[in-house]
Amino acid sequence: MRVDGRERVVRPYALTAGRTKPSGAPIDVAAVVSVAGGMLGFDRATEIMSQLGPEHLRMLRCCRPPASVADVATELDLPLGVVRILLADLRERGLVRIRQPVPPGLHDTALLKEVADALRRL
Amino acid sequence: MPFAGSEPTGDRYSVPVAIKILVAGGFGVGKTTLVSSVSEVRPLRTEEEMSEPSSLVDQLDGVELKTTTTVAMDFGRISISDDLVVYLFGTPGQRRFWFMWDELAYGALGAVVMADTRRLADCFPSIDYFERNGMPFVVAVNCFEDARRYPIETMRSALNLTEDVPLLLCDARERASSRDVLVALVEHAVARISSGRYVTPAR
Numbered sequence: 001m002r003v004d005g006r007e008r009v010v011r012p013y014a015l016t017a018g019r020t021k022p023s024g025a026p027i028d029v030a031a032v033v034s035v036a037g038g039m040l041g042f043d044r045a046t047e048i049m050s051q052l053g054p055e056h057l058r059m060l061r062c063c064r065p066p067a068s069v070a071d072v073a074t075e076l077d078l079p080l081g082v083v084r085i086l087l088a089d090l091r092e093r094g095l096v097r098i099r100q101p102v103p104p105g106l107h108d109t110a111l112l113k114e115v116a117d118a119l120r121r122l
Numbered sequence: 123m124p125f126a127g128s129e130p131t132g133d134r135y136s137v138p139v140a141i142k143i144l145v146a147g148g149f150g151v152g153k154t155t156l157v158s159s160v161s162e163v164r165p166l167r168t169e170e171e172m173s174e175p176s177s178l179v180d181q182l183d184g185v186e187l188k189t190t191t192t193v194a195m196d197f198g199r200i201s202i203s204d205d206l207v208v209y210l211f212g213t214p215g216q217r218r219f220w221f222m223w224d225e226l227a228y229g230a231l232g233a234v235v236m237a238d239t240r241r242l243a244d245c246f247p248s249i250d251y252f253e254r255n256g257m258p259f260v261v262a263v264n265c266f267e268d269a270r271r272y273p274i275e276t277m278r279s280a281l282n283l284t285e286d287v288p289l290l291l292c293d294a295r296e297r298a299s300s301r302d303v304l305v306a307l308v309e310h311a312v313a314r315i316s317s318g319r320y321v322t323p324a325r
Contacts, residue, residue, distance in 0.1 A: 012169065028229055029166075030142040030209045034135060065135040068209060070197045074164040079192065081169045101140045101229040109312045111206075112231070115141055116308040118202040122160060122301045 012082045015055050020081065022088035027069055029080060030101045033087060034066035036094055048093050055086055063096060138207045142229055143307065145196070145212040146251075147236030148244025152264040152294035153212035154196045156236065159300040161198030161210060168193050168222070193222065208304075215248040223251055232258035232311045234303055236294070239269045242280055249281060258311040260288040262303045 013020065040048065055076065062072045073083040090096040145153045157163045169192055196212035211226055213219060215235075227233075233252050237245040245261070252259040263277060272280075278289055288306050292299045 028142075029211065029226065030140045030229065032137050032140050032207075034137050065204075066137045068140060068199075068207070070166050070209060070211070071199065074166055074197060079167045079169040097137075099137050099140075101142050109315055111139070112141075112308055112312045112315070115202065115206065115208065116305050116312070118206070119200070119208070119301055119305050119308065122200070122297065 012079050015053065015078070016082055016085040019085050022084040023092055024088050027084045027087055027098055028100050029068070029070050031069050032066050032099045032101075033063045033069060033072060034097050034099070035060055035064050036097050048095070051093070052089070053086075056090060059083075059086055059090065060095065069098075136205060138201075138203075138205050141206070141208045141231050142226075143208060143210050143304065144223075144226055144230050144233040145210055145236065146215040146223075146233055146245075146248035148215055148238070148241060148248075151236040151238045151241075151244065153236055156234070156262070156264075156292075156294035156300045156303070157196045157198040157210045157212045159295060159297045160304065161200045163196050163198045163212075166195045166197035166211075168195065193219065215245065215251075217247045220247075220251060227255055227257055230257060232260075232307050234307055235259050235261045237261055237263045237277075237281070238266060239263060239272055239277070240266070242277075245281070249283070258307070258314045260290060260303065260307045260310055262290050262292045262294075264294050265291050 055078070058076055059072055062075050067075070069080070069083060069087065072087070073080050076083065078086075087096065087098065091098055145157055147153055154163065193214065196210070198210035198212075200208040200210070202208060213222060213226060233248070235245050235248045235252065249259070249261070261281060261283065265271070274289060274291075281289070283289060288310050290303055290306055292303050294300055
C-alpha cells in the first residue's frame with residue numbers, strides 16, 4: 001500500500017487495533033455518511049477527540065459534503081473492511097449518520113425514471 | 123428540487139439518495155472500460171475472508187495462515203444532482219467471488235452482465251447468480267474488433283436467456299454506448315418494479 005509514493009508504514013488492521021468487524025448494524029458499501037450536526041460541550045468533545053485517531057479525523061473531513069462508504073475508502077486509500085470499522089466508531093460516538101441505500105423495490109418509479117433521463121443526458 | 127428521498131442533515135448538506143448498480147462479467151471482458159467511460163473510476167480495495175473454494179484456487183503454499191485476500195473492485199460515481207448519485211461497482215464475476223456479491227447485491231437496483239462472444243461461458247456464473255437472487259439484469263455484449271458478430275437471437279439462445287432479459291451490443295470504450303447500457307438497465311428495473319416482479323435480494 002502506498003501513500004504519496006512511499007510505503008505506508010502501518011498495516012491496515014493496525015488502524016483498527018486488530019478489530020476485523022465493525023460494531024453495530026452492517027454498513028453498506030453504497031451507504032451515505034454525513035457528519036452529524038449539533039454542538040458538543042467542551043468536556044465531551046475533548047473526551048471524544050482523545051479516543052479518535054488521525055484516520056477518524058480524515059474520515060470526518062471526507063464526509064462533508066456527505067459521501068458514500070466507497071468514496072471514503074478510495075479517498076483515504078484504505079480497504080473497505082477497515083473503513084467500515086472506523087466509521088462504526090464514529091457512529092457509536094454520534095459523530096456521523098450512516099444512511100443505507102433504499103432497496104429499489106421500495107423506490108418510487110418516478111425517481112428511477114428521473115435517473116434514466118439524467119443518464120441519457122450524459 | 124430535492125427528491126422525496128433525500129434528507130436534511132444537521133449541517134447545511136442534504137444526504138443524497140444512492141442508487142447502486144453492479145457491473146459483472148468474466149476477466150478482461152471490459153468491466154473497467156465500461157465503468158470508466160461513463161464515470162471517474164477509482165480502485166476500491168477490500169480485504170475479504172477467503173472462502174474455501176478460493177483457497178483451493180489461490181496458491182497458499184508458505185502462507186497457510188493467510189485467511190484474508192485483497193480483492194480490487196472498480197468503483198465509479200455519476201452525480202446526477204446534489205440529491206441523487208449513481209454508484210457503479212465492477213467486480214470479478216467468477217463463482218469464487220459470490221460471497222462478495224451477496225453483500226454488494228443488497229440494495230442494488232440491478233446489474234449489467236458483460237459478455238465477450240469469444241469467451242461466452244465466462245459470463246454464465248454471473249447470469250446464474252442474478253437469475254437466482256431475482257435481481258434485474260441486462261446482458262451487454264462487448265463488441266471487440268476482432269470478435270465474430272452473431273445475430274442477437276443466436277446469442278440469446280446460447281446464453282439461454284429468458285425473453286424479458288434485455289440483451290444489447292455495446293462498445294464499452296464509447297461513453298454513449300455504455301450510457302445506453304445503463305439506461306436499458308434502469309428502464310428494465312422500472313418495468314420489473316411496475317409489474318410487481320421486483321424481488322429485493324435478502325442480505
